[in-house]
Amino acid sequence: MDESEKERWIKAGRIGKEVREYAVSIVKPGMALLDLARNIESKFAQLGSKLAFPPNLSINDTAAHYSPGFDDQIILKEGDMLKIDIGASVDGCLSDTAATVVVGEDPSPLVNASREALENVIKIMKPGMSIDEIGETIERTIRGAGFSPIVNLGGHGISLYNVHEGEFIPNVNQQNGKKLRMEGVVAVEPFSTTGNGYVIDSSSGEIFMFQSDRNVRDKTAREILEFIKSEYKTLPFSRRWVVEKYGRVANYALDVLTGNKALYRFPVLKEESGGNVSQFEHTFLFDRGEVTVTTL
Numbered sequence: 222m223d224e225s226e227k228e229r230w231i232k233a234g235r236i237g238k239e240v241r242e243y244a245v246s247i248v249k250p251g252m253a254l255l256d257l258a259r260n261i262e263s264k265f266a267q268l269g270s271k272l273a274f275p276p277n278l279s280i281n282d283t284a285a286h287y288s289p290g291f292d293d294q295i296i297l298k299e300g301d302m303l304k305i306d307i308g309a310s311v312d313g314c315l316s317d318t319a320a321t322v323v324v325g326e327d328p329s330p331l332v333n334a335s336r337e338a339l340e341n342v343i344k345i346m347k348p349g350m351s352i353d354e355i356g357e358t359i360e361r362t363i364r365g366a367g368f369s370p371i372v373n374l375g376g377h378g379i380s381l382y383n384v385h386e387g388e389f390i391p392n393v394n395q396q397n398g399k400k401l402r403m404e405g406v407v408a409v410e411p412f413s414t415t416g417n418g419y420v421i422d423s424s425s426g427e428i429f430m431f432q433s434d435r436n437v438r439d440k441t442a443r444e445i446l447e448f449i450k451s452e453y454k455t456l457p458f459s460r461r462w463v464v465e466k467y468g469r470v471a472n473y474a475l476d477v478l479t480g481n482k483a484l485y486r487f488p489v490l491k492e493e494s495g496g497n498v499s500q501f502e503h504t505f506l507f508d509r510g511e512v513t514v515t516t517l
């Protein structure tokens with residue numbers, strides 16, 4: 222990796238960390254989730270980056286991929302377990318980082334379990350290491366605290382303009398003998414739960430991503446697809462952002478584009494048995510044998 226690209230990955234990590242810490246600091250009971258999302262988005266702009274994906278603000282048994290739409294009504298309540306999962310894009314160099322807070326309260330043992338699992342991974346992380354060993358470390362830490370890891374969510378490789386590329390890094394030891402990349406970027410994200418440890422698709426979410434070029438007859442839908450391709454490329458985006466630019470007609474256009482598979486719409490993920498879910502995440506950069514946690 223050349224030095225100027227490396228600097229962009231480091232910058233994306235630093236901005237991700239700053240916005241995560243800022244978001245954690247402003248959360249309080251009575252706050253609208255939509256206001257939190259908008260504050261997060263403004264902070265990225267202030268710090269000089271775009272977003273790698275819409276702010277994921279998932280509460281309690283919602284594990285991931287919830288992002289408030291333009292008409293979101295959710296108000297944070299004391300005791301809500303809120304996962305703040307965000308990332309920066311600096312010309313396609315990305316970060317992906319998450320923290321969990323219990324609104325208006327101190328962190329609970331469930332929150333500490335996923336945080337400690339990630340801290341234990343940081344201690345052993347090496348380029349090219351066994352993915353089973355990472356899963357083993359996460360699983361042992363979370364089960365040791367009396368909770369379950371979520372088996373079908375986990376870390377992943379990251380590349381330019383791709384939040385998910387290459388290896389999957391499970392939160393359990395799957396004993397498949399796979400190894401991490403030697404060079405490049407990965408994210409690790411331990412999820413702990415009071416439930417069975419399995420997420421399922423629930424409602425359609427507000428997060429979309431370009432999937433493939435299609436012939437689109439509708440003129441507005443075609444124009445919006447061109448905008449999406451140039452503005453977000455292969456990064457996920459929020460329907461709200463497109464509605465803010467094009468007005469409510471964008472709702473119809475996104476339906477058309479999802480229907481013909483030009484776009485992919487991410488479903489919201491919920492813990493199957495209704496357990497509470499906690500998550501922490503950092504981004505790791507491997508360059509010539511050295512490990513940098515860019516979001517620490």
Ligand code: MN
Nearest residue numbers: 306317318502
């Ligand atoms: Mn994430």
Ligand code: MN
Nearest residue numbers: 317408410502
């Ligand atoms: Mn991730």
